[in-house]
Amino acid sequence: MLIAILTGFLFAILLFxxxxxxxxxxxxxxxxxxxxxLFIYFVRFIGEVSNKExxxxxxxxxxxxxxxxxxxxxGLSLLFSLLITxxxxxxxxxxxxxxxxxxxLDRFYGYLSIFMGAMLGLVLSDNLISLFVFWELTSISSFFxxxxxxxxxxxxxxxxxxxxxxGIGGLxxxxxxxxxxxxxxxxxxxxxxxxxxxxxxxxxYILAACLIFGAAFTKSAQFPFHFWLPGAMKAPTPVSTYLHxxxxxxxxxxxxxxxxxxxxxxxFWNNTLLIVGxxxxxxxxxHSIFRTDMKGILAYTTISALGxxxxxxxxxxxxxxxxxxxxxxxxxxxKATFFMMTGVVDHQTKTRNVxxxxxxxxxxxxxxxxxxxxxxxxxxxxxSVGFIGKDLIYEGTFHFKHSAIxxxxxxxxxxxxxxxxxxxAGIKPFIGKLPEKFEKVKFPSFFLWFPxxxxxxxxxxxxxxxxxIEKSLVKPILWSIGEEAAEVHLKLWHGITPILxxxxxxxxxxxxxxxxxxxxxxxxTFITKFEALSPKSILENFNRGFNKFxxxxxxxxxxxxxxxxxxxxxxFLIALMGYTLIDGTTYKIDYxxxxxxxxxxxVILTILILAIGLIVFAKSRLAAVVATGxxxxxxxxxxxxxxxxxxxxxxxxxxxxxxxxxxxxxxxxPKYLKLSDYKMRIRxxxxxxxxxxxxxxxxLEVLAQPVNSDISDFYAKNSYLLAHGKNVVNVILVDFRxxxxxxxxxxxxxxxxxxxxxxxxxxxxxxxxxx
Amino acid sequence: xxxxxAIITGLLYAAGLYMMLRRSLVKLIxxxxxxxxxxxxxxxxxxxxxxxxxxxxxxxxxxxxEIYADPVPQALxxxxxVISFGLQSFAIILIxxxxxxxxxxxxxxxxxxxxxxK
Numbered sequence: 001m002l003i004a005i006l007t008g009f010l011f012a013i014l015l016f017x018x019x020x021x022x023x024x025x026x027x028x029x030x031x032x033x034x035x036x037x038l039f040i041y042f043v044r045f046i047g048e049v050s051n052k053e054x055x056x057x058x059x060x061x062x063x064x065x066x067x068x069x070x071x072x073x074x075g076l077s078l079l080f081s082l083l084i085t086x087x088x089x090x091x092x093x094x095x096x097x098x099x100x101x102x103x104x105l106d107r108f109y110g111y112l113s114i115f116m117g118a119m120l121g122l123v124l125s126d127n128l129i130s131l132f133v134f135w136e137l138t139s140i141s142s143f144f145x146x147x148x149x150x151x152x153x154x155x156x157x158x159x160x161x162x163x164x165x166x167g168i169g170g171l172x173x174x175x176x177x178x179x180x181x182x183x184x185x186x187x188x189x190x191x192x193x194x195x196x197x198x199x200x201x202x203x204x205y206i207l208a209a210c211l212i213f214g215a216a217f218t219k220s221a222q223f224p225f226h227f228w229l230p231g232a233m234k235a236p237t238p239v240s241t242y243l244h245x246x247x248x249x250x251x252x253x254x255x256x257x258x259x260x261x262x263x264x265x266x267x268f269w270n271n272t273l274l275i276v277g278x279x280x281x282x283x284x285x286x287h288s289i290f291r292t293d294m295k296g297i298l299a300y301t302t303i304s305a306l307g308x309x310x311x312x313x314x315x316x317x318x319x320x321x322x323x324x325x326x327x328x329x330x331x332x333x334x335k336a337t338f339f340m341m342t343g344v345v346d347h348q349t350k351t352r353n354v355x356x357x358x359x360x361x362x363x364x365x366x367x368x369x370x371x372x373x374x375x376x377x378x379x380x381x382x383x384s385v386g387f388i389g390k391d392l393i394y395e396g397t398f399h400f401k402h403s404a405i406x407x408x409x410x411x412x413x414x415x416x417x418x419x420x421x422x423x424x425a426g427i428k429p430f431i432g433k434l435p436e437k438f439e440k441v442k443f444p445s446f447f448l449w450f451p452x453x454x455x456x457x458x459x460x461x462x463x464x465x466x467x468x469i470e471k472s473l474v475k476p477i478l479w480s481i482g483e484e485a486a487e488v489h490l491k492l493w494h495g496i497t498p499i500l501x502x503x504x505x506x507x508x509x510x511x512x513x514x515x516x517x518x519x520x521x522x523x524x525t526f527i528t529k530f531e532a533l534s535p536k537s538i539l540e541n542f543n544r545g546f547n548k549f550x551x552x553x554x555x556x557x558x559x560x561x562x563x564x565x566x567x568x569x570x571x572f573l574i575a576l577m578g579y580t581l582i583d584g585t586t587y588k589i590d591y592x593x594x595x596x597x598x599x600x601x602x603v604i605l606t607i608l609i610l611a612i613g614l615i616v617f618a619k620s621r622l623a624a625v626v627a628t629g630x631x632x633x634x635x636x637x638x639x640x641x642x643x644x645x646x647x648x649x650x651x652x653x654x655x656x657x658x659x660x661x662x663x664x665x666x667x668x669x670p671k672y673l674k675l676s677d678y679k680m681r682i683r684x685x686x687x688x689x690x691x692x693x694x695x696x697x698x699x700l701e702v703l704a705q706p707v708n709s710d711i712s713d714f715y716a717k718n719s720y721l722l723a724h725g726k727n728v729v730n731v732i733l734v735d736f737r738x739x740x741x742x743x744x745x746x747x748x749x750x751x752x753x754x755x756x757x758x759x760x761x762x763x764x765x766x767x768x769x770x771x
Numbered sequence: 772x773x774x775x776x777a778i779i780t781g782l783l784y785a786a787g788l789y790m791m792l793r794r795s796l797v798k799l800i801x802x803x804x805x806x807x808x809x810x811x812x813x814x815x816x817x818x819x820x821x822x823x824x825x826x827x828x829x830x831x832x833x834x835x836x837e838i839y840a841d842p843v844p845q846a847l848x849x850x851x852x853v854i855s856f857g858l859q860s861f862a863i864i865l866i867x868x869x870x871x872x873x874x875x876x877x878x879x880x881x882x883x884x885x886x887x888x889k
Contacts, residue, residue, distance in 0.1 A: 562878065563792045570788065589774055597772060605775060612786045615801060624797075628804055635808055638776075643825040643840035644815070650849050654856045658804070661860055665867045669797055669876070684792040692785025695813065699777040702817050712841045716826065717834055726828040728842035733849060744850055751857035758864045 001057045001071045004038055005124065008117025012110040020106055028096040029447075031109045035088035035116060042081045046472045049078050052479055056190070061130070066187050071124040075476025076257055079325075080123035082473075083332050084247050088116050090451035091242040094340055097447035098238055098347055108148060112242070115141035119247050123254055128177035128187045131255075135173055135215070138248050139166040145239040146232045158231035165228040169218030173255070176211030179204050192262055193482075200266060209263055212255065213272060220252025220306045223280040227536035230299040237343030240295060245302050245335040250328065253309045257324070260313060261482040270316045277311025280304065282410055285417035289424075289513075290523045294342045294352040297425045298335065301378075301418050305331045308393065308414065315396055315407075318483055323392035325477040326490065329469060330377065330389035333459040337374035338425060340452035341367055344444045345429055354424055354519050359434030363441045366449040368430035373456030375426030377463070379419035379510050380503060382492055385463035387503065390415060394499045412506055419510030424519055466490035567687060574690050577698070587700040601641060608634040621666055629659040646729045776816050783809030796869070796876045800862050807855040811848045818844030 011034050048055065058070040073081070092112065099105050118137035125131035140163070147159030181187045183202045184195045192199065199205060216222070221229040232244050243249070256273065263269055281304045288300035305327070312324035344367045345360065346352045361368035373384075380390030393415075397407040462469050470490045478485035494500065557568065611634060614627035632655030639648040715728055715736065725731035733741050783805055790802025818841040826842035828835060866876075873881055 563794075566788075566791060593772055593774070597775075601772065605779060608779060609782065612782055612805070615805065616786050616789060621797060624801055628801055631805070631808065635812060638812070639815070642815070642820040642822060644845050644848075645825050645827075647815075647845055647848055647852070650852050654852050658856065658859055658863075661863055665863060668867050669870060684789055688785040688789035688792070691788050692781035692783075694781075695784040695809070696777045696781030699780055699813060699816055700774065703773050703777070703819075707819055709841065712843050715842055716828075716839060720828055720833045726830070728826040728828070728839075729845045729849065732842060732846040737846070740850070744854060747854060748857045751861045754861050755864045758861075758868050761868070 001055075001073070001124065002059055002069060004041055005071075005117055005121045007034060007038060008113040008115070008120070011113045012117075015106050015110040015113075028100070029093065031113070032089060032092040032096065034113060035085045035092050038116075038120070039082065039085035039089055042078065042085055045073055045078060049073065049075055049476045050472050052476070054480070056126070065129075066181070066185075067129040068127050068188075069130050070126040070188060072126040072190065073124060074480035075473065075478070076254070076480040077123050079328065079473050079477055080247070080250070080254055081120060083250075083328075084116060084119050084123070087242060087246045087332065087336050087455075088112075090336070090340070090455060091238045093447050094241070094343070094451045095236075095238045097445045098343055099236060100445075104148070108145075108236070111141050111144045111148070112238075115145065115243065115248070119251070122251055126189050128180065128189065129174075132170065132174045132177055135219070135251065136167075136170045138243075138251060139163060139170055139219075142166065142232070142243050142248055145243060146235040148236055148239065149234070152234070155234040158228075158234040162228040162232045165218050165225055169215045169225075169252075172211045172218070173215035176208050176215060179208040179211060183208070189258065189262065196262055199262065205263070205266075206268060209266075209269055209272075212259055212263065213276075216252035216255045216310075217276060218252070219255070220249050220310065221280075221303050222252070222276050222307065222310055223283055224535035226280060226284060226303045227534065227539075229303055230296060231536075233293075233295040233299050237295075237339060237346060240298075241336050241339035241343065245298070245339055246332045249302065249306060250309075250332075253306060253313070253324075253328070256310065256313050257481060260316070260321075264313075264316055270314050273310050273314025275314075277307045277309070277314050278407075278410060280307030281311055281414045282307075285414040285421070288421040289417050289517065290519075290526070291421075292353050292355050292519050292521055292524050294345065294354055294357075294425050294429070295339075297354070297421045298338050298342060301421045302335060304414060304418055305335065308411075312393065312396055315400055317396065317400065318478075319392065319399055320396035321478060321481060321483055322474070322488060323389070323396040325474050326385075326392050326469075327389045329462070329473065330385050330459070333455055333462070334374045334377040334384075334386060334422075337370055337452045337456040337459070338378070338422070340448075340455070341371045341374065342425065344448045344452070347448065348441050348444055349438055354428055355521060356435075357429035357438075358432035359430070360438065360441070361430040362434045363438065364444055364449065366453050367444060370449070370452035370456045371426035371430055373459060374452070375422040377456070377459040378422035378426065379507060380415065381507055383460060383463045385459050385466070385469075387463060387492060388466055388490055390503055390506065391494070391499055394502045398499060398502070408502065412502060412509075415506045416509040416513060419506065420513040420517065423510065423514045428519075463492065466492070567684075570687060570691050574687075574694055577694055581694075581697060581701075585697060585701055585704075587697075587704040604634050604637050604641075608638075621669060622663075625659060625662045625666065628662075629655060632658070644729075646727070773816065773820065776812065776820070780809055780812045780816060783812060794878050796866050796878060796881075799878070800859065800866060803862065804855075804859055807851070807858075811851055814844050814848055814851070 011031070045055065054072060054074040056070065056072050058068055061067055061069045092109070095105075095108065095112070099108060102108065115138060118134045118141060121134035122131060122138060125134060143159050143163040146162050147156050149155045177187065180192060180199065183199050183204060184192045186192060199208070202208075218225045229244060229249065233240055235244070260269075284300045284303035284307060288297050288304065291297040291300060309324050309327060309331075312320040312327065314320075342352060344364065345357065348364065349357065349360070351357065377384035377386035380386045393411055394408060397411045398404055400407055467490070470488065474490065475485040475488055478488065557565075608631060611627045611630040615624050615631065618624040618627060632651060636648050636651040636655065639645075639651060715732055719725055719728045719731045723731045723735040725735065787802045787804075787806030787809055790798045790805060793799065793802070821838060821840040824837065824839050826839045826845065869881070870876055875881060
């Protein structure tokens with residue numbers, strides 16, 4: 001099974017090396033063999049699965065983290081696998097006609113097969129972490145497929161939107177998986193099922209459910225995350241067919257289905273799904289009737305269908321699960337047909353606008369037949385499989401325990417809109433008079449018209465013989481989510497029941513609506529007026545605002561002026577430390593100590609203060625440099641008073657050198673200008689005084705704490721005994737910490753070389769006259 | 772005395788920061804010198820000050836017999852003074868050099884970011 005999943009990836013790698021040759025005219029159908037082979041591989045499992053023999057396979061991946069590649073093939077997985085590989089086969093074949101001779105055809109097949117592999121992995125994974133990995137891979141391959149026409153800005157933008165939305169969903173899925181894994185101690189869904197009560201009773205159950213919802217709703221384009229899907233229609237039609245109607249967008253539905261037995265049957269789970277599904281299905285079905293672009297219509301009806309599925313899972317009854325299971329098959333069949341048919345029309349006539357298209361049956365009859373078949377199945381008219389699906393949906397709503405009437409009315413409303421949209425997209429382009437400009441439209445090639453006709457026909461075969469899907473697919477699906485399925489019998493004719501009446505009502509209303517309402521550009525403009533309120537434009541505005549805010553923020557903080565950076569840092573420091581000092585300080589001023597002050601101490605301190613004042617307020621460079629020297633010497637004297645003869649000597653030497661160096665270059669230095677204005681000086685002055693005050697308070701606070709003199713004692717004790725030196729400071733520097741001192745001397749030496757070099761270096765004439 | 776020294780340290784920091792916030796490059800270097808002096812004094816003060824007892828073992832004894840000033844901060848400051856000299860001397864020469872090349876002392880004018888946009 002691992003090999004089946006990896007085939008897609010391996011094929012993509014193969015294409016990477018020899019792609020151009022592998023997909024050119026002679027071998028155009030070669031890639032189609034991959035999904036076809038996989039389809040046959042999965043069909044073989046129908047026998048086992050329909051006997052309730054589910055298949056489990058585990059490959060160790062990261063066992064220490066509980067992450068394994070464990071795969072389960074049950075009814076649900078089998079259905080999706082067959083959809084992925086079956087529709088995949090048709091889409092691959094269709095692509096060979098649709099993108100015939102395209103420069104990047106090999107790339108396209110590569111992305112498609114990566115997607116196929118990832119999608120198979122997603123529906124077969126039993127481990128939530130590996131499910132997440134495959135989930136993200138589908139998002140990424142979808143990104144490349146939507147943006148396949150990479151020269152179009154709209155395509156790139158749509159691809160980014162889709163990646164953004166589904167990417168966030170993927171992150172939420174990982175979060176949900178981790179929460180569930182933490183609660184149950186395993187990442188395997190099968191093992192989690194055994195701990196259903198523990199999970200549902202856990203305090204983090206709501207969190208886990210919300211995360212799973214977030215993942216499913218973004219992937220399956222539920223309101224308010226639906227807007228990426230219409231945008232994704234920028235992709236070539238095979239992609240829309242494959243990813244955005246039949247498989248990928250159903251991944252969210254799949255996840256909800258899969259998690260239902262584990263997390264379902266709580267009011268939070270069911271009500272959320274019910275409400276979100278309901279809003280999505282009505283909102284987007286309503287939207288679909290205003291569109292004039294065929295793909296736009298189909299995109300909105302797809303969202304609506306996904307809404308119906310979420311809604312059915314939310315109902316959570318036996319009937320609704322059955323309806324959902326059947327509707328997945330029904331929808332995949334007719335919607336893929338629709339999309340392929342649209343692709344052919346677009347490919348041959350270069351337009352998808354339903355207001356322009358008419359009478360195309362005369363030039364492409366098979367495509368018209370496909371459109372008709374899809375529209376009938378979509379509208380739920382017997383004997384199509386769509387009729388069975390629609391019947392089951394009404395069974396689900398009509399027999400629901402609360403507000404059955406309301407739910408049924410909303411379901412009928414949705415279905416009427418969807419039927420209308422189906423007629424507009426599937427029938428309208430082909431009937432009526434053929435305009436002159438389309439008279440020369442060429443007949444499409446075999447691989448363009450055949451796949452939609454085949455799929456459309458299948459919709460009727462399954463409708464006439466529902467037993468074909470009943471035992472092989474529908475029953476195993478119900479088993480795989482823990483429902484009984486012995487009583488399930490799919491059939492077209494149920495006798496005269498209220499449900500039949502509802503179906504007839506839907507069909508009639510849909511047909512009436514088709515004759516009353518004509519699609520026009522005017523109506524589309526009308527609906528776009530409300531765009532400003534849609535989640536899409538809210539998100540876009542948010543993005544724009546965030547960009548502006550970031551720019552403003554950068555301008556303020558990263559403005560390139562060093563002193564502003566310093567100011568901000570100091571201000572922050574003052575605020576942060578000042579905040580902790582609000583409680584008050586512990587230092588007590590010892591007034592008695594002032595009495596012990598000697599005259600020379602007072603004199604030195606006074607000189608020091610005067611020197612500092614002189615530096616700050618000096619008008620000339622020389623005065624400032626001299627004052628710096630005075631400051632240095634005063635500090636030097638302080639060191640003498642307070643028992644630090646070594647420091648005093650060093651300070652004296654260094655200070656002298658600094659002043660000499662300064663004076664040496666003084667006349668080569670610029671004039672001492674006051675560049676900043678009065679206001680800035682006051683502002684900086686206040687900041688500086690606050691900073692100085694903070695340092696003083698900090699120093700006093702530290703002085704109030706007891707001192708730890710272990711290290712000093714060690715040096716004092718061992719200075720003579722170990723190092724045979726009596727000047728302890730000296731001994732520390734040259735003996736105990738001798739290596740440090742050596743490095744320090746190296747630093748000094750490097751600095752000296754730098755100084756020497758800069759002094760000796762002569763300016764080149766170019767540099768001298770640059771300004 | 773500690774109290775007064777703490778105030779002086781704060782004053783040094785304040786003056787240093789104020790000078791560093793000026794637009795003139797020379798003032799920035801002077802500010803740097805003041806702040807490094809302030810830092811030295813701060814370390815010295817926090818190691819507690821002792822009058823008249825340098826950390827030198829008397830000639831005839833092997834260990835200290837009476838109180839002594841803490842040698843560790845002194846060793847630290849000694850290193851700091853020397854290193855800051857290295858920094859200062861290099862910076863002073865660099866200003867001179869920079870002034871010769873760009874003919875300005877104003878940090879804002881030296882900011883090449885603005886020029887790139889023009």
